[in-house]
Amino acid sequence: MKKSLFLFLVGSILPAMAQENIFPNPEPIKTISAEHYRSLPGTDKTGETTPFIPAHFGVYLEKGTKAKWGFTKDEKYGGGGSCFFRYLPDDPGDGKKWRYNMLILGNDNRFRGSNAFRIKPNTDYVYSYYIKGNLDMIDPLLIFWPEEKADDSRARIDTRKGLNRRIPLSETWRRHSGYFRTPDNAGYMALALSPSLGKPRDAFWIAQIKVAEIPAVIKRETASRKFSVGVYNVKGKENIQHWLKQKKIPYELVNTLKNESINKYNILFLPDLKKLNPADAGNLDMGIPPMDFASALLNFVDGGGTLIMDRGVLGFHSVFETSMLTSDDSGLMSGRLSRGKLAAYDFSGTEPKTLEQFVRLAEKTTMYVVPPELTDATLGDQYLRRSIGISSQEKARRKKELIDAARLPAPHFDEKIIWCDSTYLKNDAQVATLMENCRKLGFTKVLFQANQGYFLFYKSRHFPDSEMIWRKRYNFDVLKSAAEHAEKNGLKFSVYIAGFKQFFPAPGIDPEITAADRVLLDSGAVTMKHFTDRTEKELYGVRWMCPGSPSNQQRLRMVCKEIIEQFKPDEIVFDFVRYSLGYEVPCVCDRCLKAKAAFAAAHLKIAPAELDREFARSEITALYSNLIAECKKLSPKVLTGCYTMSSTETPWVLALPFDRHYKYVSTRLSPETPMSDVRDLTIKFQKLFREHAPKVQFIPMLSSYDFKSGERLYAECAHLSSVLNELKMPKVMLYYTYATLCSDRVVQEKVNPEIAPGLSRALGGAWK
Numbered sequence: 001m002k003k004s005l006f007l008f009l010v011g012s013i014l015p016a017m018a019q020e021n022i023f024p025n026p027e028p029i030k031t032i033s034a035e036h037y038r039s040l041p042g043t044d045k046t047g048e049t050t051p052f053i054p055a056h057f058g059v060y061l062e063k064g065t066k067a068k069w070g071f072t073k074d075e076k077y078g079g080g081g082s083c084f085f086r087y088l089p090d091d092p093g094d095g096k097k098w099r100y101n102m103l104i105l106g107n108d109n110r111f112r113g114s115n116a117f118r119i120k121p122n123t124d125y126v127y128s129y130y131i132k133g134n135l136d137m138i139d140p141l142l143i144f145w146p147e148e149k150a151d152d153s154r155a156r157i158d159t160r161k162g163l164n165r166r167i168p169l170s171e172t173w174r175r176h177s178g179y180f181r182t183p184d185n186a187g188y189m190a191l192a193l194s195p196s197l198g199k200p201r202d203a204f205w206i207a208q209i210k211v212a213e214i215p216a217v218i219k220r221e222t223a224s225r226k227f228s229v230g231v232y233n234v235k236g237k238e239n240i241q242h243w244l245k246q247k248k249i250p251y252e253l254v255n256t257l258k259n260e261s262i263n264k265y266n267i268l269f270l271p272d273l274k275k276l277n278p279a280d281a282g283n284l285d286m287g288i289p290p291m292d293f294a295s296a297l298l299n300f301v302d303g304g305g306t307l308i309m310d311r312g313v314l315g316f317h318s319v320f321e322t323s324m325l326t327s328d329d330s331g332l333m334s335g336r337l338s339r340g341k342l343a344a345y346d347f348s349g350t351e352p353k354t355l356e357q358f359v360r361l362a363e364k365t366t367m368y369v370v371p372p373e374l375t376d377a378t379l380g381d382q383y384l385r386r387s388i389g390i391s392s393q394e395k396a397r398r399k400k401e402l403i404d405a406a407r408l409p410a411p412h413f414d415e416k417i418i419w420c421d422s423t424y425l426k427n428d429a430q431v432a433t434l435m436e437n438c439r440k441l442g443f444t445k446v447l448f449q450a451n452q453g454y455f456l457f458y459k460s461r462h463f464p465d466s467e468m469i470w471r472k473r474y475n476f477d478v479l480k481s482a483a484e485h486a487e488k489n490g491l492k493f494s495v496y497i498a499g500f501k502q503f504f505p506a507p508g509i510d511p512e513i514t515a516a517d518r519v520l521l522d523s524g525a526v527t528m529k530h531f532t533d534r535t536e537k538e539l540y541g542v543r544w545m546c547p548g549s550p551s552n553q554q555r556l557r558m559v560c561k562e563i564i565e566q567f568k569p570d571e572i573v574f575d576f577v578r579y580s581l582g583y584e585v586p587c588v589c590d591r592c593l594k595a596k597a598a599f600a601a602a603h604l605k606i607a608p609a610e611l612d613r614e615f616a617r618s619e620i621t622a623l624y625s626n627l628i629a630e631c632k633k634l635s636p637k638v639l640t641g642c643y644t645m646s647s648t649e650t651p652w653v654l655a656l657p658f659d660r661h662y663k664y665v666s667t668r669l670s671p672e673t674p675m676s677d678v679r680d681l682t683i684k685f686q687k688l689f690r691e692h693a694p695k696v697q698f699i700p701m702l703s704s705y706d707f708k709s710g711e712r713l714y715a716e717c718a719h720l721s722s723v724l725n726e727l728k729m730p731k732v733m734l735y736y737t738y739a740t741l742c743s744d745r746v747v748q749e750k751v752n753p754e755i756a757p758g759l760s761r762a763l764g765g766a767w768k
């Protein structure tokens with residue numbers, strides 16, 4: 001349900017182009033006199049400016065705005081100066097969050113485009129700029145003008161489509177980037193930045209603006225390279241060197257983390273990040289934005305590199321998310337990101353048994369040259385939002401949220417469910433500790449992972465070949481142990497099943513075929529065998545079993561039956577109740593295509609454009625309706641539930657006949673997800689369900705996608721409890737996940753002391 005990190009880029013199909021900056025005054029160093037600017041037709045005459053302003057820049061100020069803007073040498077990133085925008089003391093200030101104010105980059109004439117810079121129509125571009133400021137946020141906007149109507153302000157196209165919105169600012173220079181495709185017929189463009197309102201004198205500065213066509217991703221030549229392994233030359237490297245020497249794996253010490261230093265290797269060992277060499281681009285203490293070294297590391301992984309970090313580095317939540325790494329029994333945690341891999345273990349401890357094999361495999365992977373701009377605009381953008389250097393306003397806002405929430409009545413819930421992943425658990429003792437912790441924290445029910453794709457976390461009578469790798473390795477039946485310990489601790493036991501997502505190669509399943517796969521199949525480039533025999537690498541995170549396949553469905557039915565009979569769960573929750581590409585993009589394997597043709601013949605009124613959606617709806621609804629009925633037949637009391645994504649659902653998905661539908665009402669800590677979301681989203685979803693599926697019980701989920709303290713979780717629970725009361729909804733909540741409560745988010749034994757007391761207070765627990 002998570003792992004949004006696994007971005008699969010379209011880079012390899014992008015056209016090969018030069019990556020030349022087409023922005024006319026990037027640094028910005030060229031200036032024109034303010035007098036000259038004012039004499040130009042159509043420019044904004046209301047704002048105060050410096051005597052010289054950067055050429056090709058302009059503003060649009062909403063009536064009443066008092067602001068000053070222009071060129072300054074006092075604040076710069078690399079170049080000769082920057083363009084700034086500052087609210088003046090007599091600005092009317094707050095009252096609303098935004099006014100229609102903009103600093104326009106690349107055009108001085110507000111909404112007429114003949115002075116804007118030239119672009120090609122129907123072309124992919126990337127943009128980036130460095131920005132700092134003590135305003136809360138910036139909202140980017142792209143403005144395009146048609147080739148023939150550059151001077152027609154009404155012919156322009158304003159769009160925020162695909163852009164990240166409301167990006168927080170900090171007092172450190174940081175790079176923001178994004179990518180876009182130009183519309184048909186577009187000949188000119190400008191990039192506008194709308195600042196949120198601020199206090200008098202709040203300002204932002206911008207420099208090093210780049211707009212370039214997105215170049216192609218190409219294979220990297222590694223033939224001339226001497227070593228495939230690099231070790232970052234900082235403290236903590238000694239054990240790695242010792243070990244590499246023992247295994248006769250040649251390596252080189254790397255003195256900086258710049259792209260050009262690290263991109264020649266397949267594998268990079270990273271003992272530490274907190275002590276960057278002065279030569280590195282990036283260290284907050286040195287006033288250089290951390291995005292620089294982070295983007296170099298991300299670019300390395302984006303190009304297929306394997307980054308092996310010390311576990312200590314994982315404290316760097318700003319750079320990598322630990323929850324994406326799964327652990328093997330020798331202590332090596334690994335996961336995929338884009339074309340490459342991330343791994344981590346304790347460099348000071350003993351060497352994990354599986355590390356050598358891991359390195360040998362990584363040595364052979366194909367490497368790509370990915371333009372750093374592309375990495376920044378895709379992978380980098382996600383990390384930008386992690387809170388490296390939160391602005392003081394943002395800190396104040398969060399503090400205020402906590403204080404406000406503390407005034408609410410103490411939270412109360414009748415049922416408190418916690419989502420637990422089985423992949424982390426290796427023995428009965430760990431499960432025992434987990435259950436005890438959950439009870440002490442005040443949870444009343446555990447929701448345990450039953451499968452990972454084809455593989456099962458329990459000993460199956462029907463599918464002995466699908467025992468989880470974990471189970472084979474540890475000879476340990478996770479669900480059996482979990483059900484027993486749940487009972488001992490007075491916790492209700494329930495399971496979740498991830499329908500058709502496939503993580504590992506599995507014998508005999510029918511794979512889902514996507515439209516892209518279909519093209520390959522029809523061209524004769526591959527046969528079905530290619531899809532049934534996919535390796536773990538080819539499968540990870542994206543691949544599905546065909547949800548329409550009768551044998552896949554039968555298998556899922558049998559798994560539900562076994563689970564109900566063996567563990568008598570209170571509830572079965574289904575995750576990934578959809579196809580790999582969403583709810584309405586059906587599989588196009590031979591069987592599904594045939595079924596779709598039959599469906600079309602039986603429903604002649606459905607327009608061809610609606611066919612996929614209607615067919616998907618019919619298939620998914622039939623599958624889960626039958627499954628629910630069978631579960632109820634086996635155990636009339638068993639509850640059925642499903643998790644669906646919060647923003648992409650269609651009304652028919654809401655109406656799937658589960659007893660319960662789970663949806664997030666809290667995820668991250670970013671400014672665009674304020675704590676008031678807990679309340680607002682609960683109201684929004686409850687209303688949607690009442691409208692489309694009055695019988696379904698909507699259960700709100702809280703999560704810690706970003707680290708959340710106990711105090712924060714208490715506040716979220718207080719908001720949730722009060723809105724549940726207000727809406728007269730059942731007092732039920734689900735927290736995702738147990739892993740995020742643990743100190744290192746991986747070893748599931750020690751609950752983080754910064755979380756436990758607050759959460760326990762919120763849930764009426766007995767944590768000491």
Ligand SMILES: [Zn+2]
Pocket residue numbers: 511512513546547548549587588589590591592
């Ligand atoms: Zn299919």
